[in-house]
Amino acid sequence: MLRVPRDRRRTRPPLRKSLFGRLLAVSALVAACSVAATAWIAVQTTSGAIRQEQGQNLTADARIYDSLLGYAAGHPTWEGVDSTVRELARQSGRRIALTTEQRRPLADSASRSSPPALPPQASAIVDPLSVDTALSRTADRTGGPADRVDPRAVGPFRLPTAERTALQRAAERNAECLSRVGIAADVVRGPSGRPRVQVVGNDPDRVQDTRCASEDLDAPTTTERKALATLDELADACLKRQNRTGIQLNLDLSWGDGSVPRAADVPAAVPVPVPSVRTGEDDRAAASCVDTARREQLGSYVASPALLFIGDEGGTTVPGFDLSPANTAKIAGAAALVLALTVGATVLAGSRLVRPLHALTGAAQRMRDGEDSAPVQVTDDSEIGRLAAAFNDMADHRARLEAQRKDMVSDVAHELRTPLSNIRGWLEAAQDGLAEPDPAFIASLHTEAVQLQHIIDDLQDLAAADAGALRLHPEPVRIEDVLAQVAAAHQARAETAGVALTALPAMADAPSPALLADPVRLRQAIGNLVANAVRHTPSGGRVTVRAYGASSATAPGGEVVVEVADTGSGISAEHLPHVFDRFWRAEKSRSRRTGGSGLGLAIVRKLVEAHGGSASAASVEGQGSVFTLRLPTDAAEAAGTAGTAETAGTTRPDDGGRYGPDQV
Numbered sequence: 276m277l278r279v280p281r282d283r284r285r286t287r288p289p290l291r292k293s294l295f296g297r298l299l300a301v302s303a304l305v306a307a308c309s310v311a312a313t314a315w316i317a318v319q320t321t322s323g324a325i326r327q328e329q330g331q332n333l334t335a336d337a338r339i340y341d342s343l344l345g346y347a348a349g350h351p352t353w354e355g356v357d358s359t360v361r362e363l364a365r366q367s368g369r370r371i372a373l374t375t376e377q378r379r380p381l382a383d384s385a386s387r388s389s390p391p392a393l394p395p396q397a398s399a400i401v402d403p404l405s406v407d408t409a410l411s412r413t414a415d416r417t418g419g420p421a422d423r424v425d426p427r428a429v430g431p432f433r434l435p436t437a438e439r440t441a442l443q444r445a446a447e448r449n450a451e452c453l454s455r456v457g458i459a460a461d462v463v464r465g466p467s468g469r470p471r472v473q474v475v476g477n478d479p480d481r482v483q484d485t486r487c488a489s490e491d492l493d494a495p496t497t498t499e500r501k502a503l504a505t506l507d508e509l510a511d512a513c514l515k516r517q518n519r520t521g522i523q524l525n526l527d528l529s530w531g532d533g534s535v536p537r538a539a540d541v542p543a544a545v546p547v548p549v550p551s552v553r554t555g556e557d558d559r560a561a562a563s564c565v566d567t568a569r570r571e572q573l574g575s576y577v578a579s580p581a582l583l584f585i586g587d588e589g590g591t592t593v594p595g596f597d598l599s600p601a602n603t604a605k606i607a608g609a610a611a612l613v614l615a616l617t618v619g620a621t622v623l624a625g626s627r628l629v630r631p632l633h634a635l636t637g638a639a640q641r642m643r644d645g646e647d648s649a650p651v652q653v654t655d656d657s658e659i660g661r662l663a664a665a666f667n668d669m670a671d672h673r674a675r676l677e678a679q680r681k682d683m684v685s686d687v688a689h690e691l692r693t694p695l696s697n698i699r700g701w702l703e704a705a706q707d708g709l710a711e712p713d714p715a716f717i718a719s720l721h722t723e724a725v726q727l728q729h730i731i732d733d734l735q736d737l738a739a740a741d742a743g744a745l746r747l748h749p750e751p752v753r754i755e756d757v758l759a760q761v762a763a764a765h766q767a768r769a770e771t772a773g774v775a776l777t778a779l780p781a782m783a784d785a786p787s788p789a790l791l792a793d794p795v796r797l798r799q800a801i802g803n804l805v806a807n808a809v810r811h812t813p814s815g816g817r818v819t820v821r822a823y824g825a826s827s828a829t830a831p832g833g834e835v836v837v838e839v840a841d842t843g844s845g846i847s848a849e850h851l852p853h854v855f856d857r858f859w860r861a862e863k864s865r866s867r868r869t870g871g872s873g874l875g876l877a878i879v880r881k882l883v884e885a886h887g888g889s890a891s892a893a894s895v896e897g898q899g900s901v902f903t904l905r906l907p908t909d910a911a912e913a914a915g916t917a918g919t920a921e922t923a924g925t926t927r928p929d930d931g932g933r934y935g936p937d938q939v
Contacts, residue, residue, distance in 0.1 A: 301620045312609040335367040336585055340399050340410040347578035348403035348428035357382040372584040393584050402580035403428040404570045427466040430576035431502040434468040438496045445492040446470040452487035495526045509568035522561050631659045694727040736878050747793040754790055754822040754835055761801045773814030779821035790835050792886050800882040803875040804839040804902045812843035837904040846894040854892050855880045
């Protein structure tokens with residue numbers, strides 16, 4: 276079985292060995308074959324037809340659309356359009372069909388009694404009030420506003436014969452005047468019938484230098500004034516709904532500073548507006564309202580929107596061309612080849628990919644059923660191989676955790692059984708009359724109950740720390756005061772054991788920095804270490820507690836280092852890595868005479884980690900041990916750590932180190 280080295284599991288495998296690289300190569304091969312075959316067939320069979328029909332179809336479609344758009348702009352309904360549709364179909368050789376937006380037929384150039392069904396997608400929508408600028412050839416050709424209303428949709432602006440004739444005469448006089456001064460000009464007529472003088476060469480500066488301007492030609496007629504007044508009312512109503520100032524439109528549908536007409540051009544019933552300062556937002560709102568007003572005004576003068584379908588002369592609406600039998604065979608052969616390559620490559624890559632996944636699935640199912648799962652074979656250094664190696668590591672870790680869980684349950688049962696058995700024994704003796712409930716009897720029961728309470732409290736602290744529910748109350752702390760309090764609390768026990776307990780003061784030239792911590796929890800942690808050191812130091816030995824400031828890469832703001840050193844029996848190198856494990860004791864008989872429950876140092880580590888610090892131990896067997904606590908002095912860091920740990924719970928009262936470590 277190939278195991279991936281631990282230092283290589285965090286790096287990606289080479290591209291040539293990775294699953295991604297293999298799938299990429301296979302996909303690139305299949306894609307290259309597909310693209311090459313498709314491109315060759317397309318070049319051989321379609322390029323000629325596309326070149327031949329592309330220009331013709333686009334030109335014919337634009338001409339058909341523009342013609343029908345002009346019909347809709349000049350007629351209020353589609354009645355009578357059938358002859359126009361047939362004439363356009365005859366000229367273009369295409370099938371042309373018009374329907375309402377609900378697809379009810381209006382006209383169809385197909386001569387059959389039952390023409391072929393129309394496709395779901397129309398070629399265009401013929402609506403003179405919403406022109407498709409990509410197809411229309413008349414957009415803006417009259418110099419009108421750059422909106423989507425067809426310039427041929429004039430509606431009430433269409434001039435009657437009398438006004439048209441009068442304006443035509445004025446335009447001809449203007450053109451003759453320009454001709455006399457050497458300016459060539461023509462008279463052109465717009466969709467509404469209004470003529471205008473167009474200078475050849477389009478040089479308006481030359482016209483301004485002459486005296487050929489005609490006010491009659493520039494002034495709106497009676498028909499145009501009425502239409503403009505109606506358009507003004509519609510636009511002002513729209514602006515009024517937006518709480519904006521109304522506008523006065525010119526004949527070219529402009530407004531603004533130059534939009535106030537001369538008094539002679541405005542009927543008496545129409546007031547002359549006073550120019551006011553307008554913003555860009557006002558102009559955008561005015562433009563929108565003018566566009567809406569134009570559509571509302573022209574709605575009854577133009578035909579309703581219609582769907583336009585353009586197809587080939589045979590009746591279908593999708594232009595195309597037929598493939599020869601030879602080209603059809605080429606397409607079928609190329610498709611079969613690409614399909615075979617794709618299937619073969621997929622089967623080859625898929626089988627190699629699925630095989631280890633099946634092994635992983637089987638191992639996971641056996642693990643779920645509680646069976647001992649054999650390690651999955653790792654054959655290469657790809658993503659799948661690394662997944663199998665990670666799965667094997669996870670299975671080993673799970674097995675270790677399960678063993679630790681069973682050991683912990685056994686240890687908890689053992690630790691609780693001893694005091695409970697003692698309490699039960701004393702109570703049964705009293706019940707049978709073998710023991711008198713005197714003060715010594717009560718003191719013995721109290722001692723066992725306190726021991727039981729200690730174990731339960733320790734387990735509760737560890738459970739809260741594991742769940743992130745350990746409550747801290749950080750405040751500024753002088754570490755020297757904490758050490759003095761801990762030493763005083765354990766001094767009597769140390770003297771009884773014949774051990775010299777000393778709390779060294781900080782050096783005068785390097786005092787320990789200020790610390791933000793929970794003083795109760797901090798005394799509990801240091802007290803556990805001191806009690807543990809006193810227990811394992813023989814008579815005549817000494818235990819020293821000291822603190823000093825330091826700095827490290829993990830604590831750029833500085834840290835406080837607390838050391839508890841003893842001259843006891845020490846810890847062997849084999850056992851040293853496990854001293855902070857819960858319920859771990861070097862003496863496996865777990866006798867009360869040689870140690871406690873094995874929870875003290877585990878609690879020390881959890882309390883220090885809750886403050887954002889770390890705990891470590893160093894020892895030489897037969898010479899003594901040194902336990903070190905490192906606590907960050909960065910107030911923000913400590914406060915943030917404490918804030919994440921603080922939650923509902925009860926803080927154990929400080930009893931001067933009564934909750935000892937009972938450790939090793």
